[in-house]
Amino acid sequence: MAQRVITLCAMDFPYRAGHDFPLFLAPMSGVSESPFRLLCRRFGADVVVSEFISAVGVARGLEHLFADMRFEQAERPIGIQLYGADATIMARAAEMVTAAAQPDFIDINFGCPVKKVVKNNGGSGCLKDLGLVQRIITAVRSATHLPVSVKIRSGWDDAQRDPVAIALRCREAGAQALTLHARTRTQMFSGKANWDEIARVVDALDIPVIGNGDITTAADVVAMRRHTNCAGVMVARGAFGNPWLFAQARDLLAGRPPRPAPTATERFAVALEHARLALALQGDTRKTALEFRKHFGWYTKGVPGAGSLRERLFQIESMREAEAIFAAYLAGSAVGQAA
Ligand SMILES: Cc1cc2nc3c(=O)[nH]c(=O)nc-3n(C[C@H](O)[C@H](O)[C@H](O)COP(=O)(O)O)c2cc1C
Numbered sequence: 025m026a027q028r029v030i031t032l033c034a035m036d037f038p039y040r041a042g043h044d045f046p047l048f049l050a051p052m053s054g055v056s057e058s059p060f061r062l063l064c065r066r067f068g069a070d071v072v073v074s075e076f077i078s079a080v081g082v083a084r085g086l087e088h089l090f091a092d093m094r095f096e097q098a099e100r101p102i103g104i105q106l107y108g109a110d111a112t113i114m115a116r117a118a119e120m121v122t123a124a125a126q127p128d129f130i131d132i133n134f135g136c137p138v139k140k141v142v143k144n145n146g147g148s149g150c151l152k153d154l155g156l157v158q159r160i161i162t163a164v165r166s167a168t169h170l171p172v173s174v175k176i177r178s179g180w181d182d183a184q185r186d187p188v189a190i191a192l193r194c195r196e197a198g199a200q201a202l203t204l205h206a207r208t209r210t211q212m213f214s215g216k217a218n219w220d221e222i223a224r225v226v227d228a229l230d231i232p233v234i235g236n237g238d239i240t241t242a243a244d245v246v247a248m249r250r251h252t253n254c255a256g257v258m259v260a261r262g263a264f265g266n267p268w269l270f271a272q273a274r275d276l277l278a279g280r281p282p283r284p285a286p287t288a289t290e291r292f293a294v295a296l297e298h299a300r301l302a303l304a305l306q307g308d309t310r311k312t313a314l315e316f317r318k319h320f321g322w323y324t325k326g327v328p329g330a331g332s333l334r335e336r337l338f339q340i341e342s343m344r345e346a347e348a349i350f351a352a353y354l355a356g357s358a359v360g361q362a363a
Contacts, residue, residue, distance in 0.1 A: 038171030042070030079108030265322025
């Protein structure tokens with residue numbers, strides 16, 4: 025990828041964003057829940073965004089969605105992300121979220137590729153109709169006093185791939201910040217995110233543009249900034265079991281050597297803290313333990329003997345089992361401090 029010269033023109037975020045180059049934890053359904061958001065904030069994420077929430081469900085007053093929206097004050101600044109394909113319902117939902125949850129901003133999801141969402145024209149489905157995108161943004165802006173950001177993909181498919189045109193329409197309709205996940209809907213999560221497109225959108229817009237796609241290391245954060253001149257970077261899959269990435273990226277951005285990777289002991293301690301936060305929220309159920317298998321798998325990536333450790337963790341039915349597996353590993357291997 026060609027290197028671009030950074031012209032430092034820091035854009036003002038419409039919400040408090042922590043640093044002049046903020047690091048975002050991406051909205052991720054089933055991952056970016058309150059416990060993980062809290063941990064990432066502690067490890068240096070400047071802004072977090074909730075998992076996507078159905079505007080139809082909110083407008084109907086579905087209790088469990090309001091529970092999903094809850095967050096701790098320590099998570100702020102936080103955006104609540106809404107998806108939907110009806111401007112009136114999106115506006116009603118934004119109004120209700122503003123009153124009930126009082127987040128720092130509302131984020132509109134125009135990127136979700138999941139079939140059941142796009143079949144009703146929600147998420148990235150909206151990208152096929154930019155008039156609809158604009159009506160939704162305008163309606164949401166007029167329904168809330170909070171700042172409104174949008175998260176888009178580069179287009180629906182290769183034939184309709186035009187992130188600059190989409191972004192300009194969003195801006196025209198009143199979006200106050202924009203995140204580009206530089207893949208099309210039909211790409212889903214395959215192929216490489218096109219960082220050149222992020223650079224083009226940054227050049228075209230006079231609002232903060234946040235780059236997203238394929239950030240897996242702290243060095244990637246610096247590389248994306250250099251390549252695109254974006255106003256901030258959003259980390260998604262790279263944060264799986266790795267909230268340390270934010271602190272390492274902040275070190276690099278500040279010109280310091282990045283702090284070393286966590287030891288196995290540190291990894292397991294944070295994994296279990298994450299689990300305890302989830303237990304406090306959801307109760308000690310088998311369901312929580314099953315949901316946590318994936319997190320434990322991610323937290324153990326790269327430790328010696330990770331394969332067999334993971335095999336055992338993928339069978340847990342309670343958090344206690346996980347605690348015992350971690351304790352046995354550390355007692356037996358004596359690699360806890362060295363991994
Ligand atoms: C498990 C998972 C759940 C996701 N859920 C959401 C979501 O609720 N809202 C959203 O806008 N994007 C969602 N995304 C997309 C991410 O926010 C991000 O745009 C995408 O993963 C690209 O970034 P990456 O290459 O760094 O992973 C999700 C992605 C994953 C992997």
